[in-house]
Amino acid sequence: MIYLDSNATTQVHPRVLDAMMPFLTEAWHNPSSGYRAGREVKSAIEKARQQVAGLIGATPEEIVFTGCGTESNNMAIKSLAREIGRKHSKVVVSEIEHSAVLRPTDAMAAVGFDVERVGTDGEGRLRLDHLKAAVSGDRPGFLSLMWANNETGVIQPIAEATAIAKEAGWFVHTDAIQAVGKVPVRVDEVPVDFLSISGHKFHAPKGVGALFIRKGSPFEPMIRGGGQEAGRRSGTENVPYLVGLGEAAAIMQEEMQNGGLDRVGELRDRLQAGLCQRLNRVRCNTQPCFTTPNVAHLSFDGCVASEMLPKLDAAGVQCSAGSACMTGKSQPSHVQKAMGFSDERAYSSLRLSLSLFTSEEEIDRAIEIIAEMADG
Ligand code: PLP
Numbered sequence: 001m002i003y004l005d006s007n008a009t010t011q012v013h014p015r016v017l018d019a020m021m022p023f024l025t026e027a028w029h030n031p032s033s034g035y036r037a038g039r040e041v042k043s044a045i046e047k048a049r050q051q052v053a054g055l056i057g058a059t060p061e062e063i064v065f066t067g068c069g070t071e072s073n074n075m076a077i078k079s080l081a082r083e084i085g086r087k088h089s090k091v092v093v094s095e096i097e098h099s100a101v102l103r104p105t106d107a108m109a110a111v112g113f114d115v116e117r118v119g120t121d122g123e124g125r126l127r128l129d130h131l132k133a134a135v136s137g138d139r140p141g142f143l144s145l146m147w148a149n150n151e152t153g154v155i156q157p158i159a160e161a162t163a164i165a166k167e168a169g170w171f172v173h174t175d176a177i178q179a180v181g182k183v184p185v186r187v188d189e190v191p192v193d194f195l196s197i198s199g200h201k202f203h204a205p206k207g208v209g210a211l212f213i214r215k216g217s218p219f220e221p222m223i224r225g226g227g228q229e230a231g232r233r234s235g236t237e238n239v240p241y242l243v244g245l246g247e248a249a250a251i252m253q254e255e256m257q258n259g260g261l262d263r264v265g266e267l268r269d270r271l272q273a274g275l276c277q278r279l280n281r282v283r284c285n286t287q288p289c290f291t292t293p294n295v296a297h298l299s300f301d302g303c304v305a306s307e308m309l310p311k312l313d314a315a316g317v318q319c320s321a322g323s324a325c326m327t328g329k330s331q332p333s334h335v336q337k338a339m340g341f342s343d344e345r346a347y348s349s350l351r352l353s354l355s356l357f358t359s360e361e362e363i364d365r366a367i368e369i370i371a372e373m374a375d376g
Contacts, residue, residue, distance in 0.1 A: 048246025069198025153295025265293030
């Protein structure tokens, strides 16, 4: 099987598994226990915290471990909702956010918050002029803008958008789940208040994430209890998974430094170029310079992606039409609608997403299979 759906999830890196195993076998103690075995487990968590902080330029104290990216988003959004209050305040999100931002902000709108969605241009990047208009006025508010989009891989103008929101005195949350480990994401350069991370998008297991909370930014815990994570997210820690997340963060930092992600980008370009050479009905929906290096988003004129997918699966290529969460939904993707695509174009689009484990042979074979399918 050729796996080209890495934005849905990635395989656990063997080094991550090796790092996790001792904490599923001999080092199973409770990190809150005062005896040595407990303290050793606790120090493994603190090492993981440093590794995650190191990947994004944060301090370890600013990292709170969570159960997934969805939880991280909800934690940030609910906390900010409480901070700004529903009267005379405003919330702005982009039209292309993941449901893990759209649904919690929909829930805020349902109880009286003024929530505005700002659109994108044809390249899938937030309209900064519309953002400027949306944050104008003297109201308190927050912006939640993703760092990179899950369907298209398009990197958002996060630094500019954060500057606009900060200028208005607003708080900023970013869902960086599809950017972390793929492109440089630095909270020491972009002054967001909150940043969400999910492990399974970069070779850690599913069911572990983190939230960066800038020192001094307002935060109200969503889960209270025994006071773990400095009281910010209670519950006995999922030690093996936290260790795995830390190791994955260290690996991705190494890979970004030693050209591993550049290699992924070259393979993505090879895939796009190969398909464009073989087919004249293919359209590249995004520009590589605006996207994470691992995603190609393409339309195949005259084809219906939902019909292609099972055939591709049978022929040995696993990919998707949009996000994994959209699978089975009959409407065109809200992301492609925001980019101004016709329904026909949206229905004919495939998302092909690579990872560190994708090989050149797989890409060449995938070109053959997809081209044959789109031609047939
Ligand atoms: N945000 C984005 C942009 C995503 O791509 C995803 C996962 O697909 C999520 C949030 C949800 O993350 P998790 O699966 O860890 O809950």
